[in-house]
Every structure is written in C-alpha cells, then in structure tokens.
Amino acid sequence: MGDDMGDTSDFSVIHSPAGDTLPVAKRRNAEGGARNGAEPAALLEFIDHHRGWLQDQLATRGAALLRGFGLATPAQFEAAARAVEPVLKNEYLGTSPRDALTPYVFSASELPPYYPIPQHCEMTFIKDPPRRLMFACLVAAKRGGETPLVDMRQVAADLDPAVRGRFETGGIRIIRNYGGPSGSGRFDLWQLKRWDEIFQTTDRAVVEAKCAAQGVFTDLRWGPGDRLRLISEHEALRAHPETGVPVWFNHAQVFHLSAAPAELRRIYQRTGELRSLALWRFAQAAVAAKRRFTASDEQALHCTHRGGREIADADLEHLRDVIWKHMIAEPWQAGDMVVIDNNSISHGRLPYHGPRQVVVAWA
Numbered sequence: 001m002g003d004d005m006g007d008t009s010d011f012s013v014i015h016s017p018a019g020d021t022l023p024v025a026k027r028r029n030a031e032g033g034a035r036n037g038a039e040p041a042a043l044l045e046f047i048d049h050h051r052g053w054l055q056d057q058l059a060t061r062g063a064a065l066l067r068g069f070g071l072a073t074p075a076q077f078e079a080a081a082r083a084v085e086p087v088l089k090n091e092y093l094g095t096s097p098r099d100a101l102t103p104y105v106f107s108a109s110e111l112p113p114y115y116p117i118p119q120h121c122e123m124t125f126i127k128d129p130p131r132r133l134m135f136a137c138l139v140a141a142k143r144g145g146e147t148p149l150v151d152m153r154q155v156a157a158d159l160d161p162a163v164r165g166r167f168e169t170g171g172i173r174i175i176r177n178y179g180g181p182s183g184s185g186r187f188d189l190w191q192l193k194r195w196d197e198i199f200q201t202t203d204r205a206v207v208e209a210k211c212a213a214q215g216v217f218t219d220l221r222w223g224p225g226d227r228l229r230l231i232s233e234h235e236a237l238r239a240h241p242e243t244g245v246p247v248w249f250n251h252a253q254v255f256h257l258s259a260a261p262a263e264l265r266r267i268y269q270r271t272g273e274l275r276s277l278a279l280w281r282f283a284q285a286a287v288a289a290k291r292r293f294t295a296s297d298e299q300a301l302h303c304t305h306r307g308g309r310e311i312a313d314a315d316l317e318h319l320r321d322v323i324w325k326h327m328i329a330e331p332w333q334a335g336d337m338v339v340i341d342n343n344s345i346s347h348g349r350l351p352y353h354g355p356r357q358v359v360v361a362w363a
C-alpha cells in the first residue's frame with residue numbers, strides 16, 4: 001500500500017455517544033506508530049497537501065485530529081500551527097495561568113492536575129475571540145488528562161427551549177474581583193491572578209485604558225485594599241460568523257460559582273475515582289459557604305444574568321447535562337495535534353495522573 005506517494009494517511013472518525021464526530025487523519029506507518037525524528041516534516045507536508053480536507057472538516061465538524069506525526073517540541077508545534085494559520089496571536093486575556101514556551105506556544109494550563117476545566121470556547125468574553133485554536137500533546141498523561149471537545153452548535157440546538165430562552169433574554173454578566181500589587185497571597189481555588197499580573201502594570205490609568213479598549217466592561221471599580229472589580233455583559237448565544245448557526249458562546253458553565261462541584265460530580269461519575277469524589281465533596285462545602293457569606297458581586301469569579309439576577313441552578317444543571325452528552329473525550333497520544341474552529345467547538349480538560357504536557361497556539 002506504500003506506493004501511493006501522495007497519501008500516506010488513513011482517514012477515520014471518532015464518535016461521541018450522542019453521535020457527534022471528530023475526524024482523524026492518521027499517518028500510515030509500516031511499524032504501526034509514528035517515530036520521532038523526521039516525522040514533523042511529514043506533518044507540514046500533510047497540512048500542505050490536505051489543506052482542502054482540513055478546511056472542510058473545520059467548516060462542517062469544526063475540528064480535526066492529526067495523529068502519528070510525532071510532534072515532540074513546542075517549536076515543531078509552532079511550525080505546524082503556522083502551516084495551518086500563518087498569522088498566530090499571542091495576547092492572552094483568559095483566566096487560566098499559562099507559561100510561554102515559544103513566543104506563540106503556551107502550556108495549555110498550569111492549573112493543578114486534579115482541577116477540572118469545564119467546556120468553553122476560548123475567550124468568549126472579549127470582543128474578538130480567536131478563530132482557530134490548536135493543541136498538541138507532547139507528553140500524554142498516564143491516566144486521564146483528555147482535552148474533550150463539544151460542538152456548541154449542538155448544545156445550542158439541544159437545550160430545552162425554555163432554558164435557552166431564559167439565557168437569550170437574560171444574557172450573561174461576569175463578575176471578577178482581583179487583588180492588587182499589595183494584595184494578599186492567600187490560597188483560594190477561586191482566587192484570580194492579581195490585576196497587576198493580568199494587565200502587566202501597576203498603573204491604574206493603564207488598566208482603565210486597557211479595559212476601555214476591550215469595550216466589554218460595563219463597570220470598573222477600585223475597592224479597598226487595592227482591589228479591582230470588573231463587570232462585563234454579553235449575549236449567551238452568538239451566530240457563527242461564517243454560517244450564522246447559533247452557538248452557545250459564553251463561560252457561564254465555567255465562571256458560575258457552582259462550576260467546580262458540578263464538574264467534579266460528573267467526573268466522579270465518569271471515572272469512579274475517589275480523588276474526584278473527595279474534591280467534589282470539598283468543593284460542594286466550600287461553594288455553599290461562599291454563597292452564604294459572600295455577596296455575588298464580591299466573589300472572585302461568578303456570573304449572573306444581566307442586572308445581577310442569579311441564573312437558576314436547574315438551568316445550569318440542564319446546560320451541563322447537554323454539554324456532557326455531546327462530549328468527545330479521546331485520550332491523547334504523544335505527538336497528536338488538534339485543530340479547532342473556536343467559533344463552534346469548545347474544549348476543556350479532565351483531571352489526570354502523572355506528567356502531561358499539552359501546548360496551545362491560536363489565531
């Protein structure tokens with residue numbers, strides 16, 4: 001079969017239980033697996049020769065997995081990402097701690113391994129979110145650590161119409177409370193980075209100018225003890241910029257106070273791991289205390305509908321059930337690369353054991 005010089009890849013599809021699909025291009029190899037060394041050159045060649053296939057997958061399914069090409073370093077990944085999208089971006093306005101490995105390749109998240117990251121399209125809360133997101137796995141975790149994908153067009157279509165209606169009329173209001181340069185370093189899973197870290201300045205006027213340039217903040221307030229509160233509001237759904245199809249495009253399932261226990265419960269149900277059971281119980285108690293003793297607008301991170309009206313717990317639970325139903329959680333293999341249309345497909349992270357290195361680039 002090796003005589004066809006033009007095509008050394010096998011094409012297949014991974015299915016979610018709900019029937020969502022993730023197309024896969026796997027490098028064909030006599031020994032049944034990619035080897036390190038010259039393989040990343042084959043990936044550049046693949047991307048160049050199958051550009052049409054890749055664009056079709058992104059336009060229809062919204063993502064594609066490129067497997068067996070032996071990507072092994074951040075620099076190789078940057079070259080491959082550039083082969084897909086020549087102009088990469090590196091400004092990061094998210095909430096997850098990240099390290100830069102090349103000017104355009106970052107660790108996907110430095111959050112601890114036990115910490116779940118719920119599904120989200122990247123940076124839904126800014127004016128101009130990335131169009132494309134690319135991940136590569138340089139080291140696969142011993143267990144867990146998947147970067148599950150969900151088609152947020154399917155989520156929008158599958159939501160109970162009454163729930164969807166409440167989000168459509170209520171919108172999303174995000175509350176963030178940051179400490180400042182003099183701030184305390186107390187340990188809190190919900191504590192955001194300090195504002196001087198996020199904005200890379202200790203000058204309040206610069207912070208205000210950067211926020212104004214974002215054009216999404218409806219309220220910016222300096223508080224006692226060097227604190228900064230930012231409020232932003234936007235729609236819960238967004239029309240896909242190319243097709244007009246409605247997409248669930250917000251971070252409610254990530255930023256709402258209930259996120260950690262709600263995710264950990266589902267992870268425990270999926271994996272049966274006692275670590276997730278213990279964390280779920282701990283997070284449940286911690287969130288109950290936060291709800292009881294701290295007002296919504298004082299939470300480190302939370303979201304409500306516009307005007308501060310709380311989102312119904314049952315609506316969030318229904319939303320999470322729909323998201324989990326459409327999840328494709330393919331275990332990483334070292335050397336994998338995933339290309340995502342960020343305007344339609346969300347990503348997350350399941351907890352893991354052992355070393356893991358997943359890197360990200362975007363355009």
Ligand SMILES: [Fe+2]
Binds near residue numbers: 120121
């Ligand atoms: Fe993300």
